[in-house]
Amino acid sequence: MDKESVCKRRGKKAMPKLTQQMKQVLKHQPVVLVATRDDEGRPNVSPKSLLKVVDDDKLVFADLFSLKTRVNLQADPRLAVAAVDLQTYEGYQFKGQAEMVDEGPLFEEISGLLAHGKEGPRPMELWFEKASRELMAAQGRAGRNGVQPSHIIVLHIEEIWNLTPGHEGEVWRMPVT
Secondary structure: OOHHHHEEEEOOEEEEOOOHHHHHHHHOOOOEEEEEEOOOOOEEEEEEOEEEEEOOOEEEEEOOOOHHHHHHHHHOOEEEEEEEOOOOOOEEEEEEEEEEEOOOHHHHHHHHHHHHHHHOOOOOOOOHHHHHHHHHHHHHHOOOOOOOOOOEEEEEEEEEEEOOOOOOOOEEEOOOO
């Protein structure tokens, strides 16, 4: 995969762009690992259910029970998300700036998906239906039925790292201005 295939133009900046292959890896991963760091630089990793790909350069997920993630992002908005297909070992890490959103159409869309995930398909994109159902089932097992997010997290992708064996050196970055 060449750098041109994963970059798009916005004005004069080339932004890393999710390819169809990257979306396929994300599609089959109901859980991704999200890394943050606190104000003293200590890392934290938390499993999250990825819920939406937006505009080929943003990932969105609900932050339901992760006080540590929320506190860390308030101190430092840098975020990394890793997804690996355990059958093929193809994987990617997406890095960038996180935005916590607690209102608006995207927030309402994610909240609606979580609220209706057990009742049947209300997917934003078809492949996220399974992730929503699995997340709601896990919440039910934990006695947390009907829990809604106080906010969602939008990752604005600035770098994409290929984690696939043999491709570890492949990275696509937003140019520094």
